[in-house]
Amino acid sequence: MFQFKILKQSKKSKARIGEIKTPHGKIITPAFIPVATLGVIKGGLDFRDLELTKTQCQIVNTFHFLDLNRAEEVKKFGGLHKFFKFQKPIFTDSGGFQIFSLGKGAELGLGKIGSIFPENNIQKKKEGGKLVKRITQKGILFRSPRDGREIYLTPELSAQTQIKLGADFIYLLDICGSPLDDLKTAKKEMELSHWWFERFLRIKIPPTQQVFGIIQGGIYKELRKTSTQFVNNLPVFGIAIGGALGKSKNDMYKTISFVNRYIDWQRPHHLLGIGDLEVLEKIIKLGIDLFDCALPTRIARHGTALTFKGYFNILKNQYKSNFEPIEKDCKCFTCQNYSIAQLNFLFKAKEQLAGRLLTIHNLYFLETQLEKIREKIEMGKL
């Protein structure tokens, strides 16, 4: 039912083209996994919109389903694919990222790699930072960002919830650390994660779902080595590189390169939570097959488009009479039907349509960039 095949290995780099077969169709890698927090891509997109974006798959956040207390209803309806009318492969994360994003990340205003994007600071700090109450051997005690009630996330609950949700790919519960963690903390977090992995894998997982393990260890080579070898030995379909990735993009590349010495190359590699335009080629050259990131869709809702020249802020007043599309050569629904001036107007008018249209563009644009990268690999140019 599931299979990962490497279709083409670059000779110039670790880049490769792969194919992941699932009960919901295949994913051609390297592939971007858009974030559909609570089952749908934010910004009001429906399943028809997603068909317009060429999106191959999506990742859903288990923690938010626990928070909303609605995993049971999704199960009753037949799982995420049916509930949200998305018939392509779905991933669910484990909830471990929220240990960072609602915990240290929020307290310190940090992103996964230091803080690449200024908006991370603003957004995270706003959320408070006191939502991770306690991490014990058993699990993590969260305070719900929605209603303040306690949520006790354990590896068992993560597994059971992900089984209810019924995604094609599910993730072991880990502790996502902070880039500022010292060796001792990072080691403790890694060891606890490994213990949780074992407990998670004791739960019987249906054959319609496959598991990704997660390499921890923060910025510490000895830990990354241990964790990579540990995860290699787990009976998991894919391997994710998780946790803190350093204080800069360069740190991140170094971490991946180091992990690459030990990682199992026969399994798909997922770089968790990273996927902006600027790092795309570089991480793919480091052998990353899958990457998810909320950035392309989040910036879309706030008026920033992805373009060949990088990020483009459509909100500036000077664009109110610019009747060109965002990208002349872009074949997306938005560029084919709307100009910069129209989008600028809709943003100024605070119409939800604005964010929806830009989300469609950003997702489509990323996909076309990936098509080009895959073509480069195919032609031996990357």
Added chain:
Amino acid sequence: MFQFKILKQSKKSKARIGEIKTPHGKIITPAFIPVATLGVIKGGLDFRDLELTKTQCQIVNTFHFLDLNRAEEVKKFGGLHKFFKFQKPIFTDSGGFQIFSLGKGAELGLGKIGSIFPENNIQKKKEGGKLVKRITQKGILFRSPRDGREIYLTPELSAQTQIKLGADFIYLLDICGSPLDDLKTAKKEMELSHWWFERFLRIKIPPTQQVFGIIQGGIYKELRKTSTQFVNNLPVFGIAIGGALGKSKNDMYKTISFVNRYIDWQRPHHLLGIGDLEVLEKIIKLGIDLFDCALPTRIARHGTALTFKGYFNILKNQYKSNFEPIEKDCKCFTCQNYSIAQLNFLFKAKEQLAGRLLTIHNLYFLETQLEKIREKIEMGKL
């Protein structure tokens, strides 16, 4: 280019089926005109969504284009139809309604008919109420709800702006009074409106646009009579019944009935700002051909669906496992693809998709109700 033809006159009531021809296709009346405040229906709907709703036309608010200061850009692009990709007939109101909605309506927390809907109170009061600074012979001085700057709306500016926007149907600038106005105030407002109508009509209007006059006079018969006769004599395509309509639905029906004694029956009649499900049949029986209302789309964004049994609040927790569509027999995109439980989830998750889907349903549902009413008129049953 424009024509109004009465296709069928009921013998049982003043109800009639009509056809309005425009350069952007025809409208079969009685017809509902959804409110597209700034050119698009709120809730993130695009032009494809609207095609799914059977919506025949829409009305856009001139005041908000002045407030946003973007009429010029719309003109440069070729007008509202092109700018917002809506190729059906468009109406623009004059800005006169905001004299009430940002003025007395906001101060007193009132709707056009007293206050039928409790949410009117909440919404209006929130907006402040000090946004109408002065009404003089020349025009109205507004304070922008957006940025606080002064906007001086005159009949000439209303006409020029509506010409720039390029809707098929434009409206004379009137003063929309309050249901609490005394005779003296209502008379002054009516006389000023009439004076503004004459000034408005001195502006040259392109042959691609037709004008609606507006009957004023509040709840006072002598004023309504005068105003009806005045508007009958204007060279306008259609006649709207505007202004305050009393303190109850019954007051409103009485006002329409009274106006009906004098109104020109060869022209289409538009009841301004009223159009909820409950009054539909009654106002159509009183000869109303057109009616616009923000209610069906506004309540949709807040989780209330239109159904055969009336208003249905989808947010209640008890619906989280209700996997039936809103209406089993409804052929709308939403009912064909989503259940109540899914919509309930999307609202709880605060996903914009929720409001968008419910807006599609409400608009479609209203259209099917109107089809049924037109069929009743056709069969001599109404």
